[in-house]
Amino acid sequence: MDWKRLGKSGNVEDRRGIPGGGLAIGGGAGLILLIISLLFGGNPGDVLNQINGNSNQQQSKPQNDEAFQFGQAIISGTNEYWGKVFQKSGRTYHEPTLALFSGGTSTGCGNATSASGPFYCPNDQKIYIDPSFFNDLATRFGAKGDFAAAYVIAHEVGHHVQDELGIMDQVQASGDRQGANSASVKLELQADCFAGVWGNYLATMKDPIVTSSELNQGRTAAQSVGDDRLQEQSRGYANPETFTHGSSAQRDHWFSVGAKTGDANQCNTFE
Numbered sequence: 001m002d003w004k005r006l007g008k009s010g011n012v013e014d015r016r017g018i019p020g021g022g023l024a025i026g027g028g029a030g031l032i033l034l035i036i037s038l039l040f041g042g043n044p045g046d047v048l049n050q051i052n053g054n055s056n057q058q059q060s061k062p063q064n065d066e067a068f069q070f071g072q073a074i075i076s077g078t079n080e081y082w083g084k085v086f087q088k089s090g091r092t093y094h095e096p097t098l099a100l101f102s103g104g105t106s107t108g109c110g111n112a113t114s115a116s117g118p119f120y121c122p123n124d125q126k127i128y129i130d131p132s133f134f135n136d137l138a139t140r141f142g143a144k145g146d147f148a149a150a151y152v153i154a155h156e157v158g159h160h161v162q163d164e165l166g167i168m169d170q171v172q173a174s175g176d177r178q179g180a181n182s183a184s185v186k187l188e189l190q191a192d193c194f195a196g197v198w199g200n201y202l203a204t205m206k207d208p209i210v211t212s213s214e215l216n217q218g219r220t221a222a223q224s225v226g227d228d229r230l231q232e233q234s235r236g237y238a239n240p241e242t243f244t245h246g247s248s249a250q251r252d253h254w255f256s257v258g259a260k261t262g263d264a265n266q267c268n269t270f271e
């Protein structure tokens, strides 16, 4: 995968190596500041901004290492693709931000740790990833290669696309969070399909950035994070009633639908 040709997005935050893991001031300290402000006639809004802006102020200089550059490239490449797709239907694609962290960080969806795995937060439209996950993917889950890692980011970008299209709100409103046929699983499978669609775009361009065998790294990665496989690994058996992301076979299937067709309209996992 010739990812360096994907360009460099400026929408990548590097929160790694921040003391305290980049967690914002706890509620206690914030509350004290707010009370002081109210007592002394300051503008509470200013204090709230200070509290909320805290993690930004702590932001360390980007390490500009390979993980950071890779993130810049994948965000740039997905921006280019989804920007075009949205434009064709008269919409505007608002670029998401990728936030790299180590250990833990504060997000618009609450505090996160590396244990929660990569995720997308619709409240601040940011994708959160501890790049150590990519090592786990290669070693623990057996999904090696740059496109396996690219699939992970592209899947989270897929959630951002859903957010932009209003699909995420509809699913959240349904409150249907678990089970092999739940709306939550369908949302995850659609994000896999969107990642596959983008893979197809990279593999079918005039001077392909991804070869067809590299595209298969995405399939392997999608299979490796199936609910059944993860549950079997951790407790020895799988219970479809508690699935949240879909089985390995489902994830492989929907990634492949996207990768084969290159058409996001084929990603209707809700049908």
Ligand SMILES: [Zn+2]
Pocket: 155, 156, 159, 188, 191
């Ligand atoms: Zn997901």
